Amino acid sequence: xxxxxxxxxxxxxxxxxxxxxxxxxxxxxxxxxxxxxxxxxxxxxxxxxxxxxxxxxxxxxxxxxxxxxxxxxxxxxxxxxxxxxxxxxxxxxxxxxxxxxxxxxxxxxxxxxxxxxxxxxxxxxxxxxxxxxxxxxxx
Amino acid sequence: xxxxxxxxxxxxxxxxxxxxxxxxxxxxxxxxxxxxxxxxxxxxxxxxxxxxxxxxxxxxxxxxxxxxxxxxxxxxxxxxxxxxxxxxxxxxxxxxxxxxxxxxxxxxxxxxx
Amino acid sequence: xxxxxxxxxxxxxxxxxxxxxxxxxxxxxxxxxxxxxxxxxxxxxxxxxxxxxxxxxxxxxxxxxxxxxxxxxxxxxxxxxxxxxxxxxxxxxxxxxxxxxxxxxxxxxxxxxxxxxxxxxxxxxxxxxxxxxxxxxxxxxxxxxxxxxxxxxxxxxxxxxxxxxxxxxxxxxxxxxxxxxxxxxxxxxxxxxxxxxxxxxxxxxxxxxxxxxxxxxxxxxxxxxxxxxxxxxxxxxxxxxxxxxxxxxxxxxxxxxxxxxxxxxxxxxxxxxxxxxxxxxxxxxxxxxxxxxxxxxxxxxxxxxxxxxxxxxxxxxxxxx
Ligand SMILES: Nc1ncnc2c1ncn2[C@@H]1O[C@H](COP(=O)(O)OP(=O)(O)OP(=O)(O)O)[C@@H](O)[C@H]1O
Ligand SMILES: [Mg+2]
Numbered sequence: 415x416x417x418x419x420x421x422x423x424x425x426x427x428x429x430x431x432x433x434x435x436x437x438x439x440x441x442x443x444x445x446x447x448x449x450x451x452x453x454x455x456x457x458x459x460x461x462x463x464x465x466x467x468x469x470x471x472x473x474x475x476x477x478x479x480x481x482x483x484x485x486x487x488x489x490x491x492x493x494x495x496x497x498x499x500x501x502x503x504x505x506x507x508x509x510x511x512x513x514x515x516x517x518x519x520x521x522x523x524x525x526x527x528x529x530x531x532x533x534x535x536x537x538x539x540x541x542x543x544x545x546x547x548x549x550x551x552x553x
Numbered sequence: 554x555x556x557x558x559x560x561x562x563x564x565x566x567x568x569x570x571x572x573x574x575x576x577x578x579x580x581x582x583x584x585x586x587x588x589x590x591x592x593x594x595x596x597x598x599x600x601x602x603x604x605x606x607x608x609x610x611x612x613x614x615x616x617x618x619x620x621x622x623x624x625x626x627x628x629x630x631x632x633x634x635x636x637x638x639x640x641x642x643x644x645x646x647x648x649x650x651x652x653x654x655x656x657x658x659x660x661x662x663x664x665x666x
Numbered sequence: 667x668x669x670x671x672x673x674x675x676x677x678x679x680x681x682x683x684x685x686x687x688x689x690x691x692x693x694x695x696x697x698x699x700x701x702x703x704x705x706x707x708x709x710x711x712x713x714x715x716x717x718x719x720x721x722x723x724x725x726x727x728x729x730x731x732x733x734x735x736x737x738x739x740x741x742x743x744x745x746x747x748x749x750x751x752x753x754x755x756x757x758x759x760x761x762x763x764x765x766x767x768x769x770x771x772x773x774x775x776x777x778x779x780x781x782x783x784x785x786x787x788x789x790x791x792x793x794x795x796x797x798x799x800x801x802x803x804x805x806x807x808x809x810x811x812x813x814x815x816x817x818x819x820x821x822x823x824x825x826x827x828x829x830x831x832x833x834x835x836x837x838x839x840x841x842x843x844x845x846x847x848x849x850x851x852x853x854x855x856x857x858x859x860x861x862x863x864x865x866x867x868x869x870x871x872x873x874x875x876x877x878x879x880x881x882x883x884x885x886x887x888x889x890x891x892x893x894x895x896x897x898x899x900x901x902x903x904x905x906x907x908x909x910x911x912x913x914x915x916x917x918x919x920x921x922x923x924x925x926x927x928x929x930x931x932x933x934x935x936x937x938x939x940x941x942x943x944x945x946x947x948x949x950x951x952x953x954x955x956x957x958x959x960x961x962x963x964x965x966x967x968x969x970x971x972x973x974x975x976x977x978x979x980x981x982x983x984x985x986x987x
Contacts, residue, residue, distance in 0.1 A: 470651040472584035474895070475953035476602050476624070478888050480649075483880075488651070490588045491948045495895075498863030499948075502870060502887045504880075512592060519860065527867065537592060539582040539600065542654035587946050602951065604936060627936055 449548035460506030707808030745769035
């Protein structure tokens with residue numbers, strides 16, 4: 415499941431997105447958080463784990479669609495349901511984008527579920543690009 | 554950049570493209586319409602799985618010329634009708650929102666930091 | 667109880683009692699949401715007309731041992747005479763005046779179809795001993811005091827306990843101790859987004875404790891989550907249960923309304939009746955039932971518009987610890 419594309423402007427081959435290749439070594443949640451300049455609120459079980467997939471979604475049923483563990487969930491939704499969904503799929507962590515203020519309950523829920531929780535100021539679109547760029551530069 | 558260039562460069566499937574020459578300068582990835590209203594800028598491609606007719610209305614509101622539906626989620630008839638009426642382009646990709654964002658981002662060439 | 671069973675397959679009495687009671691606040695929470703003011707209030711009212719002199723009201727209070735009397739004519743509610751009003755009347759020497767002249771008219775009232783959680787909040791906020799209860803048409807239908815709530819809650823709680831004990835007893839008899847591996851039941855309240863997903867989280871944790879295969883756990887958890895959210899979002903509230911017995915896991919969501927008009931339509935990908943508010947919470951993509959069907963080995967929806975919905979997802983359990 416590789417996906418590449420050609421940029422018209424400079425004709426460079428732009429992206430084989432490494433996150434779709436399971437065998438490659440990826441980044442840990444901690445590294446992703448750093449790359450996004452995210453503020454980590456809860457260091458959960460998945461904090462030191464490799465992120466194997468990135469899901470950028472705000473619809474919970476859409477998140478449940480991917481049958482993989484250890485995903486990073488990038489979402490603009492700030493609510494407990496995001497963490498509960500993340501626990502169901504065994505996500506490595508959740509990063510709420512857009513610098514959204516989180517309801518105070520979220521930190522508590524993340525803590526009880528031992529789910530890594532962070533916020534970052536980037537939009538989800540920017541965060542996707544930043545994660546991808548960080549993955550490339552690491553390789 | 555023209556919408557046509559992004560469609561070509563990213564290999565997107567045009568479902569309905571009223572104006573391929575529409576100017577696109579950025580993209581925005583979200584499935585929450587309130588979030589789109591609040592943050593999506595003009596001339597953005599909206600990358601989403603929110604295949605609802607209200608998504609079209611929101612794009613008209615913020616001046617986004619195109620909606621890119623990820624996971625090739627089926628586009629309901631009322632959404633297509635709304636898009637035709639409002640002149641908003643509808644595009645499909647089998648990629649996830651993440652992969653689509655990365656691709657569009659690499660074509661638009663925006664450094665987020 | 668029959669002969670001791672191997673410990674790994676022992677039915678956990680705690681889990682069964684835990685059908686909410688282990689998480690005692692859950693049962694209570696559900697009760698105070700489900701029970702309405704009308705279920706608790708006193709409807710046999712001693713009332714007086716506006717013309718009644720305060721001394722008559724005082725006499726009524728003494729006879730009935732009550733501390734507040736509503737002033738009412740043909741269901742129309744005018745005010746309340748409290749002991750304080752009487753005491754003031756005695757001191758001020760106007761105990762023979764008609765009560766309409768001195769009754770309290772600035773009143774906080776409750777409506778009969780509010781949940782009692784609401785009433786409890788009112789008792790906390792305003793330190794009144796009682797609230798008059800009006801119906802939709804603003805007619806006086808009852809009066810509620812905190813004692814009424816306590817009494818009904820106690821009765822309902824003990825009923826709930828009995829029910830749970832019966833349920834556990836029954837499954838023991840039917841399946842035999844060694845067959846039932848896990849059984850748990852959760853209450854899901856309508857629009858309770860604060861807790862939506864909690865039951866599925868708990869189910870996943872329980873399955874992990876029992877070291878079922880991770881892929882299987884995940885499939886069961888996904889089904890439980892989707893069905894729990896559907897109860898929260900679309901039903902008037904219901905029960906989510908998870909049971910593992912005889913090599914089979916079953917997740918069942920049951921509610922009593924409003925039912926699904928067209929089940930075939932609802933089970934299609936992308937079809938949803940959710941509104942904008944629900945979508946703003948990250949739900950309503952119309953993918954839930956499709957997800958359940960995808961992960962489950964057996965999938966069944968029974969529903970009728972106007973009555974309830976039961977969704978059952980079953981999984982073959984192999985390699986259970
Ligand atoms: N317990 C229920 N009671 C009444 N209607 C229900 C119930 N469960 C599902 N439905 C109906 O079936 C439809 C489809 O449900 P489904 O779970 O597939 O999607 P959704 O809940 O609308 O969105 P998503 O699950 O993606 O968040 C719902 O929109 C609702 O109309
Ligand atoms: Mg659903």
